[in-house]
Amino acid sequence: MMERPVRKHVRLKHYDYNQNGGYFITICTRGRIPLFREGDRLSAAGMIARACAEEISNHFPEIVVDLYCIMPDHVHFLFMAVGTPYMASVRSNPTISKVVQQYKAAVSRRIGRPVWQRSFYDHIIRNPTDLEETRRYIAQNPLKRMNSNG
Structure with missing residues (x-):
């Protein structure tokens, strides 16, 4: 019987991911397959990833997408959570995990298959x-990539 690798927990243990602040997020494709770019242009899948990125604040008004970058096999986001700090009587920010989960699901659904790493x-x-x-x-990430590839 093959032993399953132990997954490393990448979230900070005692940090409240629904509080206001900035979050730099990187989401990678499954197997790091370069799905989102064909040369220096977005592929059809890349255009879907971009459209879904542009829609995040429509679904989560408490989240501002300050900046994002679609690379061949991953996407970078800078999210700013700007909602009301949590109070029992007021809707709080969604967790960053929830925002990423919804983004990944939307992209996969539109592409027609799962495309992301866990x-x-x-x-x-x-x-x-x-x-x-x-x-x-x-x-600068796309520029660095282009310059390193010749």
Whole structure:
């Protein structure tokens, strides 16, 4: 009998992912298959990923998509949760996991098959310098890739 690998928990244990703040998210395709780009252009699947990214704030008004970048085999997001901090009588922010889950489901549904790895990577934005560095990284990521491929 083959032993299943132990999954690493990638979320911070005691962090409330429904609080206001910035979140740098990376979601990868299953097997890191380069599904979203054909050369320097978005593929049909990439256009679906972009359309779904543009719709996130329609479904989650508490989430602002500050910036995103669609790479061949992954997508980067900078989400800003700007809703009302949790109070029992007021609707709170959705968790970042819920937003990512809905995005991944929408893209897979429109493409017609599952396309994502399980889970996602996150980094909580800690201060204004971190925010600017993250914005710069997301904006420059496609350029770095093009330059490294010749």
